[in-house]
Amino acid sequence: MIDPSTLSVFLFAVLMLFLSPGPNMAFVLSHGVARGPRGGFAAALGIGAADLVHTVFSATGITALVAAWPPAFDLLRYAGALYLIWLAVQAIRSPGSAGISSRKQASMTQIFRMAMLNNLLNPKALLFFIVFLPQFVDVARGHVVLQLVMLGVILSIAAVFFNTALGAFSGQVGKFLNGNPRAARYQGWFLGSVLGALALRLLLLDRPGR
Template identity: 65%
Template sequence: MIDPATFSLFLLAVLALFLSPGPNMAFVLSHGVAHGVRGGFAAALGISAADLVHTLCAATGVTALVAAWPPSFDVLRYAGAIYLLWLAWQAMRPAPTRSNGQARPMAFPRIVRMALLNNLVNPKALLFFMVFLPQFVNPSHGHVTLQLLALGVTLAAMALVFNTLLGAFSGEIGRRLQARPGAEKFQHGLLAFVMIGLALRLLFLDRPAKGI
């Protein structure tokens, strides 16, 4: 069992991480602006689902096995960059329209899947869960795997709440932009710009000194 003092420190550390601008924040904000509140929430849901997958992999040793393979860092970052560039291209394409000529909103499950895959192919996210969670584990307080799972589930739940609020905020901005001429073009252009920026960020990541 995790002692209250350590758990409180963990919560503060996670909150500080959320408040620091990063790729997840950019992903949620851009999808909220482009697809509204539902788009922001879908992105939040996908990111939290990826957090749970990363937690499970870290707790079971899968992440350590991946990190032990030297080319894994480049494989993940290049795959992630290609995927993000594909998302940018998709954003710049004309959106499907309804019979009344209005743009058809992107399917909720598709945005969830995009956020999930974007997070899973980020090598920095993989490293984060492998390095960050164990700092708050004390083997003398119980089963290490269970402690890791508890911490990871807590982080995923906090991420869902934080990113949902972020998505609601950006979704409201997107809704207000809709009333302006050329709003849809601007929203999707912004989304494409963010996806390209995230892809370049992955391509120019510094390789860690050790491991992955």
């Protein structure tokens, strides 16, 4: 359905986007450091799941309808910023960096949910899917919606692989810090600072067209 040459260009563009520092990269790195490789993997899965949701919304026109309503951008960014601030406070208040072993599975589920919501509540991510995916759709081939879905699924899978590798790297750093009691005390503050910075970034975003 998708021309191989178009797919290769799409994958290259996706890789360049992944390599550009952004909120997803910061989220994965910070949780990898704070929770280890499993934390980075949980964050990667959450981001990939959110990308799939964005894909469905974009292909069905829901994203375009939301973007067409002027207050939607501000509502999303304020909700996302408040959520990130809450997460930052929780990270700073949580004792230790990796959590108690009996709570480890629950914390991975929480990281997945946090990563997914962080992506879904980012209005820039919503607009990205409107602008980026259609550039690689060939109308002459027909089945435009199917092409959009296929591109979105490929992007989501690629995001999971890339962010998993990123999380594994930062997780090794986290393991080293966990073995250092003095450094481990500051991991909560590090994670909280990253989340707080992401919240500030959302608050300072301007609506497109301003």
